[in-house]
Amino acid sequence: xxxxxxxxxxxxxxxxxxxxxxxxxxxxxxxxxxxxxxxxxxxxxxxxxxxxxxxxxxxxxxxxxxxxxxxxxxxxxxxxxxxxxxxxxxxxxxxxxxxxxxxxxxxxxxxxxxxxxxxxxxxxxxxxxxxxxxxxxxxxxxxxxxxxxxxxxxxxxxxxxxxxxxxxxxxxxxxxxxxxxxxxxxxxxxxxxxxxxxxxxxxxxxxxxxxxxxxxxxxxxxxxxxxxxxxxxxxxxxxxxxxxxxxxxxxxxxxxxxxxxxxxxx
Amino acid sequence: xxxxxxxxxxxxxxxxxxxxxxxxxxxxxxxxxxxxxxxxxxxxxxxxxxxxxxxxxxxxxxxxxxxxxxxxxxxxxxxxxxxxxxxxxxxxxxxxxxxxxxxxxxxxxxxxxxxxxxxxxxxxxxxxxxxxxxxxxxxxxxxxxxxxxxxxxxxxxxxxxxxxxxxxxxxxxxxxxxxxxxxxxxxxxxxxxxxxxxxxxxxxxxxxxxxxxxxxxxxxxxxxxxxxxxxxxxxxxxxxxxxxxxxxxxxxxxxxxxxxxxxxxxxxxxxxxxxxxxxxxxxxxxxxxxxxxxxxxxxxxxxxxxxxxxxxxxxxxxxxxxxxxxxxxxxxxxxxxxxxxxxxxxxxxxxxxxxxxxxxxxxxxxxxxxxxxxxxxxxxxxxxxxxxxxxxxxxxxxxxxxxxxxxxxxxxxxxxxxxxxxxxxxxxxxxxxxxxxxxxxxxxxxxxxxxxxxxxxxxxxxxxxx
Numbered sequence: 255x256x257x258x259x260x261x262x263x264x265x266x267x268x269x270x271x272x273x274x275x276x277x278x279x280x281x282x283x284x285x286x287x288x289x290x291x292x293x294x295x296x297x298x299x300x301x302x303x304x305x306x307x308x309x310x311x312x313x314x315x316x317x318x319x320x321x322x323x324x325x326x327x328x329x330x331x332x333x334x335x336x337x338x339x340x341x342x343x344x345x346x347x348x349x350x351x352x353x354x355x356x357x358x359x360x361x362x363x364x365x366x367x368x369x370x371x372x373x374x375x376x377x378x379x380x381x382x383x384x385x386x387x388x389x390x391x392x393x394x395x396x397x398x399x400x401x402x403x404x405x406x407x408x409x410x411x412x413x414x415x416x417x418x419x420x421x422x423x424x425x426x427x428x429x430x431x432x433x434x435x436x437x438x439x440x441x442x443x444x445x446x447x448x449x450x451x452x453x454x455x456x457x458x459x460x461x462x463x464x465x466x467x468x469x470x471x472x473x474x475x476x477x478x479x480x481x482x483x484x485x486x487x488x489x490x491x492x493x494x495x496x497x498x499x500x501x502x503x504x505x506x507x508x509x510x511x512x513x514x515x516x517x518x519x520x
Numbered sequence: 521x522x523x524x525x526x527x528x529x530x531x532x533x534x535x536x537x538x539x540x541x542x543x544x545x546x547x548x549x550x551x552x553x554x555x556x557x558x559x560x561x562x563x564x565x566x567x568x569x570x571x572x573x574x575x576x577x578x579x580x581x582x583x584x585x586x587x588x589x590x591x592x593x594x595x596x597x598x599x600x601x602x603x604x605x606x607x608x609x610x611x612x613x614x615x616x617x618x619x620x621x622x623x624x625x626x627x628x629x630x631x632x633x634x635x636x637x638x639x640x641x642x643x644x645x646x647x648x649x650x651x652x653x654x655x656x657x658x659x660x661x662x663x664x665x666x667x668x669x670x671x672x673x674x675x676x677x678x679x680x681x682x683x684x685x686x687x688x689x690x691x692x693x694x695x696x697x698x699x700x701x702x703x704x705x706x707x708x709x710x711x712x713x714x715x716x717x718x719x720x721x722x723x724x725x726x727x728x729x730x731x732x733x734x735x736x737x738x739x740x741x742x743x744x745x746x747x748x749x750x751x752x753x754x755x756x757x758x759x760x761x762x763x764x765x766x767x768x769x770x771x772x773x774x775x776x777x778x779x780x781x782x783x784x785x786x787x788x789x790x791x792x793x794x795x796x797x798x799x800x801x802x803x804x805x806x807x808x809x810x811x812x813x814x815x816x817x818x819x820x821x822x823x824x825x826x827x828x829x830x831x832x833x834x835x836x837x838x839x840x841x842x843x844x845x846x847x848x849x850x851x852x853x854x855x856x857x858x859x860x861x862x863x864x865x866x867x868x869x870x871x872x873x874x875x876x877x878x879x880x881x882x883x884x885x886x887x888x889x890x891x892x893x894x895x896x897x898x899x900x901x902x903x904x905x906x907x908x909x910x911x912x913x914x915x916x917x918x919x920x921x922x923x924x925x926x927x928x929x930x931x932x933x934x935x936x937x938x939x940x941x942x943x944x945x946x947x948x949x950x951x952x953x954x955x956x957x958x959x960x961x962x963x964x965x966x967x968x969x970x971x972x973x974x975x976x977x978x979x980x981x982x983x984x985x986x
Contacts, residue, residue: 330940333941350957
């Protein structure tokens, strides 16, 4: 059986005519944890948005393959349904939509309830949704594991959420959507140390359970003390400039990003 | 199945006509002969005929308003002003003719009744054909009948109230309704009585070119409480239809009334409605108004706060799709001290749809310490849709507190991307964002209606996406 992979091949990406990614190569196998570290403005978030199919980012060269099949040309929802997930650094607020309602709709879409209803020509709202009892059972279990108060579900999605609440809501989505590959974009920004622990325990547990492939994008090494990568990539000016094992994290911690300027050049 | 096919299939639930044998129909067009014919067919007392004839004269004198939606293509002679589907009013479901039952079945009304209706006044074309009023209401002295029955059985009550909240000459369409009205409901709730379950009426237009002129009067006597729900669906026609209803509500001292409408006329209906409530001291009036259908709509639910501490709320949404133009809004007239009002409007426009909000707040001399709040939010779904806001504030007391807020927003690409990255299709994502935008309004609806509204919004959305 072929290995399950998320493969980025010579990826070039432009925004508004300006090239941001300049030939990224990276292969994440299922079950692996990769860290992508780099300074602000190096194009880390561009990479994560491009993987998920944000319409602002234009792929000018190269390819993104999931299990050998190109994702280019697929909409974000199609990519999601094929097993890709992006935990965003800045999730947007959707006023008036409760977290619970959103999760119900999203889990139902991901599990194919909507597609099934469409194919059967069943246009009733409830036909597109996972049965409530089943959904609640799964949801309650994840809430318990992530230590989230059920009252949180009644709040509007990301509206007025603190940084920590946003990250927890992202991980809750990860837990319910159960992707094959997940990109976590700055998963610990805005979190205090207790929250970092809870979030990373959740990620580690899901990783073990689902044998997910993980790409953790971060500026700081802190989160990597909790989610331990097998492979670390240093990202600079739209390219991976160095790859190595977990010991690279310590090098970066010690030397910062300034030395890159000298070694890699401007 | 493609989206287009699915949409056709969905819409067919609402767009259909049923062959019905009409027991009586007048010639198309306007005229004194028609007013006399309608009144005669209904065997009305002379005062009612006089009321109608005077109204016709007022109607003929008044010009067609030009400050709102474009009505230049509206020709009053194109419509038939009275049609009655069956000779006699049915008293029970078994007596309702099979074709009409079929229509109701397709609308799911009977099913709805089984679930949650305690009593239904259903207006089929111009006449109520089916009515069931719960015995307990009768015991409480509540009157809930169609207007023809009210004229016959409670002439003094009708005569004392008709045209008192909405005068005949209030506007051209109120005058038209006063001359040709047919059907509608009459509700009287005695002092101190609280009607636990909402009174519901379904209105249908079913004949091509038929004008529908329901007249509804609701009287909430002192300290009483009532909720009236009107839901509208209508089939499609090739010719344009006209609906000009008049709703008059009198909320007496300390009483509370709520009137909920979900309007989904087919896309060729002129919907020109006058809704007004007069609220006495310490009374409360709530208009809850959803507009999704019709071709052109003019509708400004109003509260006239005539006694101290009277309170009025008008909550409305409008969703204008391709080819639709709404000029909807609200009016709050403060006549007495310490009166309070809130107007909350949410409008959505897509394609070349136009959704306008026209809101009037007037604080009259003597209405000291009055408070009024107006908030209108518009959501535009694409670059071609349009939203206009026309606020009118007339404040004649220095200590009045009047607030006005207006926002216009668009569905952001970031919101769509976020939801789609979780597996939602673009249409599902848009629908969810819209549901969120409308959530504060939907909360005001009984559950069954909230579900139906979400369903209608989904239909409206799917027409635009994919």
